[in-house]
Amino acid sequence: xxxxxCQHAAEPCTRKVPIFAALTDEDLSRISAxxxxxxxxxxxxxxxxxxxxxxxxxxxxxxxxxxxxxxxGKEQILHVLTNxxxxxELSIFNSxxxxxxxxxxxxxxxxxxxxxxxxxxxxxxxxxxxxxxxKSVTKRLAHTENLAQSLATKDxxxxxxxxxxxxxxxxxxxxxGNIHIALPLSREGIANYVGVTRETxxxxxxxxxxxxxxxxxxxKKMILLDPAGMEKIYGG
Numbered sequence: 001x002x003x004x005x006c007q008h009a010a011e012p013c014t015r016k017v018p019i020f021a022a023l024t025d026e027d028l029s030r031i032s033a034x035x036x037x038x039x040x041x042x043x044x045x046x047x048x049x050x051x052x053x054x055x056x057x058x059x060x061x062x063x064x065x066x067x068x069x070x071x072x073g074k075e076q077i078l079h080v081l082t083n084x085x086x087x088x089e090l091s092i093f094n095s096x097x098x099x100x101x102x103x104x105x106x107x108x109x110x111x112x113x114x115x116x117x118x119x120x121x122x123x124x125x126x127x128x129x130x131x132x133x134x135k136s137v138t139k140r141l142a143h144t145e146n147l148a149q150s151l152a153t154k155d156x157x158x159x160x161x162x163x164x165x166x167x168x169x170x171x172x173x174x175x176x177g178n179i180h181i182a183l184p185l186s187r188e189g190i191a192n193y194v195g196v197t198r199e200t201x202x203x204x205x206x207x208x209x210x211x212x213x214x215x216x217x218x219x220k221k222m223i224l225l226d227p228a229g230m231e232k233i234y235g236g
Contacts, residue, residue: 013058013112016084019132027126034118040105049102053091054116059083062109063184066101067192077193079140080106080184082170089133092119106184159194160204161233164214168224179224187219 013035014020014028023031037060040046047053049068057064059081066079066087078101081087090097114122123130164181172179183190191198208214213230215223224230 013060016060017058017086018084019086019129019136021132023126023129031114031122034122035112035114038111038113040109040111042105042107042109044105046103046105046111047088047099049099051099053088053097053099055088056086056092056114056116056119057088057103058086058112058114060110060112062111063106064103064109064111065106065185065189066103068101075192076195077185077189080167080170080193082184086136089137092116092123092133106189156194156196156200157204157207158234159196160201161208161230163190163194164208164222164224165227165230165234167222168227172224179227181222181224183220183222 014023014031020028020031035058040062046057046064061083064081064085064087065077066081067075067077070076079087087103088099091099123133167181167183168179171184172181174180185193187198187201191201194201205214205216208230209216211229213224213226215225217223
């Protein structure tokens with residue numbers, strides 16, 4: 001796991017992350033000099049639940065899942081993040097905060113990191129960064145509330161339909177009138193995301209295919225054929 005500066009990277013994190021969008025090229029270059037890169041292999045933990053952290057993690061490229069263990073010892077996936085997303089912001093605002101989730105690389109992933117000290121300096125000099133972080137945290141909180149509401153329903157079909165639309169919004173690409181989704185999670189990961197068994201995922205996916213809502217291409221790709229029909233399932 002090599003660590004190096006972001007300053008001379010071909011594609012610096014600072015140009016991809018929305019929280020830095022309003023800064024000048026000079027500011028971005030200065031921030032890039034502060035950032036360190038680390039590469040994580042698929043399945044490798046970036047941080048574990050309950051660990052102290054003083055770092056903002058920014059995904060330059062790759063996929064990362066944030067998850068917690070339930071009291072029953074099962075994994076509950078909270079978020080699936082990709083290029084330009086970040087996590088660890090709570091440790092920036094509260095030095096006593098322990099991580100309330102674990103983060104794992106879903107594929108080989110490159111991470112840019114800023115320490116709490118550097119972020120405090122940046123936010124003091126550029127208050128708009130604090131506002132943008134707050135907006136991102138608020139959006140993520142809304143997602144968590146929606147996820148909790150989805151998990152509260154006893155109908156797994158509704159939960160799975162909601163998840164498909166969420167993945168469509170974040171990972172879908174419009175091609176030939178349909179939405180092609182590169183699935184960032186395995187079947188087991190999808191099951192852990194919506195709180196059902198892997199067998200239930202397979203059964204519901206097959207049903208959605210029969211209804212003409214989706215088409216599966218192997219295990220890593222889904223084509224959403226009828227977004228409106230899928231939204232009707234969960235009342236979207």
